Amino acid sequence: MSEPDLIAVRLTDIGKRFPGVIANDQVNVTVRRGTVHAVVGENGAGKSTLMKILYGVQKPDSGTIEVDGQEMSFHSPSDAIAAGIGMVFQHFMLADNLTVLENVVLGAEKLYGSGDRARTRIRELSSAYGFDVDPDRLVEDLGVGDRQRVEILKVLYRGARTIILDEPTAVLVPQEVDELFENLRGLKAEGLTVLFISHKLDEVLAVADDVTVIRRGRTVTTVDPKHTTARQLAELMVGSELPSPSTETSTVTDVVQLSVRDLSLTDPLGGRDLLTDVSFDIHRGEVLGIAGVEGNGQAELVEAIMGMRKATGTVALGDVDISAWSTARRREAGVGYIPEDRHRHGLLLDAPLWENRMLGHQTQEPNRTGPFVDRRGARNDTDRIVAAYDVRTPSIDTTARALSGGNQQKLIVGREMSGNPVLLIAAHPTRGVDVGAQAAIWDHIKTARREGLAVLLISADLDELIGLSDSIQVMLRGRLVGSVDPQTVTPEQLGSAMTGAGVPA
Amino acid sequence: MTFDPRKAGLTLAAPLLAIVFAVLVTSIVLAAAGDPVGTVWQTIFTQPRPRNVVNIINAASVLYLSALAAAVGFRMNLFNIGVDGQYRIAAFAAAYVAGEAWMPGKLNVLFSILVAVVVGALWAGIAGLLKVTRGVSEVISTIMLNSIATALVAYFLRQVAEKGSNNIHTTTIPASSQLAGFKLVGDAPNAIYTLSVLAVLAGIFYWLLLNRTVFGFNLRATGMSESAAVASGVSVKKMVVVSMLISGGVAGLIGMPLLFGDAYNYGLTFQTGLGFAGIAVALLGRNHPVGIALAALLFAFLNEQSNSLQLKAGVSNDIVNIMQGVIVLSVVIAYEVVRRYNNAAEQRRVAAQLAASRQAEEVPA
Amino acid sequence: MSSTVEGALEKAATTVRKVRPTWPVVLLALAGVILLLALLRVITGADDVASSGTVRAAIRAALPIGLAGLGGLWAERSGVVNIGLEGMMIMGTFGAGWAGYQWGMWAGVAFALLFGALAGGVHAIATVGFGVDHIVSGVAINVIALGAAQYLAGLAFTGHPGGGPTQSPQVTPMSTFDVPGVADAAHSIAEKNWFFVSDLAGIVNGLTSRLTVLTLIGVLLFVLTWWVLWRTTFGLRVRSVGESPAAAESLGVSVYRYKYIAVIISGALAGLAGAYLVQDSTVYREGQTGGRGYIGLAAMIFGNWRPGGLAAGSGLFGYTDALRLRSGGESVHALLLLLAVLLVVFGLALFRKNRRQALVSAGAAVLLVVLFLVTDEIAGDFTGMTPYLTTLLVLALFSQRLRMPKADGQVYRKGSAG
Structure with missing residues (x-):
């Protein structure tokens, strides 16, 4: 039923400026109906802004949007929805304290009301795409994969024919990614168009029919993934340079700098175990990487070591048991902290x-x-x-x-x-920064490590993790489930270890 | 420190605009009610006589203390709405102690002030403790504590007042502990309260504490971003309790200039409502020690000048309350607008400067 | 072993928290409360703790608090904290007094709604339109409303018979009626002085006699609020902007519009609470609201941002207030004992989880019992504190159990979705 050469969406010369940033500058994207079209670019390249413009959240300063050959001007998401465009945001747009049903029908109550008709429709859609979501559960009780399915349900419920997915795989484990891609192919088969935003090139090559590359707010080119390698794509994304975080010779000493034993933490609100018996050592001059899908206890581990959360078990810095110390005292003892969310935890x-x-x-x-x-x-x-x-x-x-x-x-x-820290806790130290800053930050960590700094590195970027770490521990559901050797492990192997599929020796 | 005249201008423009707007709204209200608009403004904006000037300074110093008490909390997003109850219960305690005159002369004054500070701090501390141990919002608890303070003071006042007298008040402070005041304004028959000095001292203390000490840094950091403050090692619970204590302690000072310079005892006629006025003054003065001083002077000026409205214009002086309320609301709106404008402007400016340097860099590449 | 017991207890605690307030549960709880009061009456001899007069007085005291709380509920469900309820209520009392003495109480109600809504509109413009801190705007509105009511009252009421700058002329109140049959029957049973049965009858009599249409409307508004907010599309949208405005906006819900509407409704309800005060005392009087707006807000927090809980909360405050008014010292004195029992129960429930807090509440209970035994009644000034102390105590015990709308009090700017 799909005519592959019909144009679903055409964005022409889109420009958008924010105070201090040119987010988009003459961006051109043409999306064929019934295809999966990927838009790739580094963090901060302007992908998300572009999609928000297409979805009517933000207005472009210049340029035109065409949907099905008609020029459109979107003042709000409602206009975009009316034109058959739906969007699944990177950070889920769900109200936790409302049910799945309420989240789905919100804003689209005219379609099937907000009662039993809506419930039936959600069940229909849910079973048609194999989603298996109960419409009457509270969203706060759902896991990440289910939440994403609720997001996609929201879009389908509104009868969208073009679906934008903003970094949909960032929060998923590889198996869930496979399921998602299966779903995307199903949508394509039904004649829907999918716009897929990502910076993970393997995924893009696996699922997309066309790939548009954006760099510094401008479209670089659109390529056919069948004739493109990940390396070529990467070079298009970053320009010429391709920084590598690889470490040189090992500087690990045999002096233990941080020793964590049986660290456990229970969710004070829900009684769920967030951390269970976590134990590890970091030596002076060693970078210990923690691999894991986000939300498996990494943030809690960091906050427990920093003394921001009360946990049971012991934390020792050198020979001193610091379990009972306040955050301030730990910092004074030489613990540096690069927080995951710099706006919330790192800056005024x-x-x-x-x-x-x-x-x-x-x-x-x-x-x-x-x-x-x-x-x-x-x-x-x-x-x-x-x-x-x-x-x-x-x-x-x-x-x-x-x-x-x-x-x-x-x-x-x-x-x-x-102030000569002895231990650095770095949570996603290069998230959302440009390539130049990324390379600089990596250099600083390497230099400090040579001088004897012990580093606990948490990162979702597997290349960064493998490149910087002297050893890697895999974290799953609040436990350390095994370790891998960064010298020999590949990102694919690490990825599968993160899902609990098995840890290579 | 670089001085940015454009930014300073904007900061000043906000309160001025708010005042103009408030004058406008008030005029509309007056006109709608059929009151003589011109006469009202003429009365308010005549030059005050020396006696009025002294009154204005006295009232402003009290308002200033009250505003400082509220501002300490505001700087860390802690809404101590209970300044009113804190100063009343503290003033009562101090008046009782001063009346008993356990110490001689001026020592009695110092001791009573100390009592006021401690009582005010403890009363505010209840709200602080409830917040950190039981998670009770300080907004609600301080309001409840205001009402409880009213009842407590009424009860104790009846206990200590001389029996059979219609005029219920604490024992009058002995003459040796009464303070005559400063005759600074030319031929005014009245004097500036001696303890107005407390306002000046508290202002300096506030500025030093907030801008020059590590404690003040922690307090402001907590106000700007509680999550960042926690990550930096600030114990927010401790900060909440300590700032409530400081806020209550300063609130304890509010009644002192009046007590030792004018009333000499705490009775049913002791001035009330200063705590709420202080909140408004703090908001208008943007929690800045100098800003608060100007705001306190403005409010005191309006209050004093409006006293003769009934006489000269036949208009109730309640109109000033409307005006003050409108000033406060419009000034917070104006500050918000200016703040956003400044943020955007600064981001633009930084981007422009950096773009220039980036271009220079990109040319060789 | 002990950890499994604790685990089981914890599980029990979470299930208890999730008990749905279904009819049987509510009725059982009510019966329990009445039984407690009956016991208290027998033990202490304080007859007024469950008399029909007390119940009537409790409703009169509870409704303005409850309506103000309902106003708070609307605003906070949409994510706007409304500390300006007090001011909006003041506007309501003035509107009711001003229109009421000229054109009758119904006109008074209409103007109370209008003036309250106006004040609500100002709060909405400041907090939603300009993004001002909600508390700051609320405080400013209280200042303005107080000044406006005083100024306008001076203009409007001076020189009229019975009126002056601080008081309006008499407003003819609405007439009262009894629920036919029920009220009389209950009254006669209540006279019999049977344990529990007469207590129940007294309460029924209090609920069914000397009612006004305004009272009925007030009670119905609780049901209506529940229905609108939890059963209609409009209500879903209001709640969604209070829970996650970004999600709502991303689905095309106009966040600002629903916040504006909810805050204006909030103001109107607070205004209605003011009208109720005027109807009750037949005049507008300066200082008439007496902080009820704040207590309403506390009652709403006590009620966990839900109409049913709010009704219970305002009922509690109304009840303590009524006791104080009726036989003051004696009844409040009897309440000390009840409070001690409740504290002991609370302490036992906490014992496993938090020894220190359990001991604190047990200690407080002992103190209260001692106080009960050594005194005969409570001084007038202290009975005046009852509602405020109750508020503090209740919040201290239950604050951590509560769940407010997730985006409550946060400033939302358009275009923040995504």
């Missing part, structure tokens, strides 16, 4: 850079003299960090909010590396 967005330099180190030199803030010390040291870590900013009085993600992250890395 409305404070100037030099005050952000103090954050987490406000009780230490050079930021304090007695009970008082040492403004001169803090400011001078901020100047040092800005220079040494290449933080691009007009001044240290600029607020952190005004900086780009990469520069914010470089400031955090510089801050956490100062």
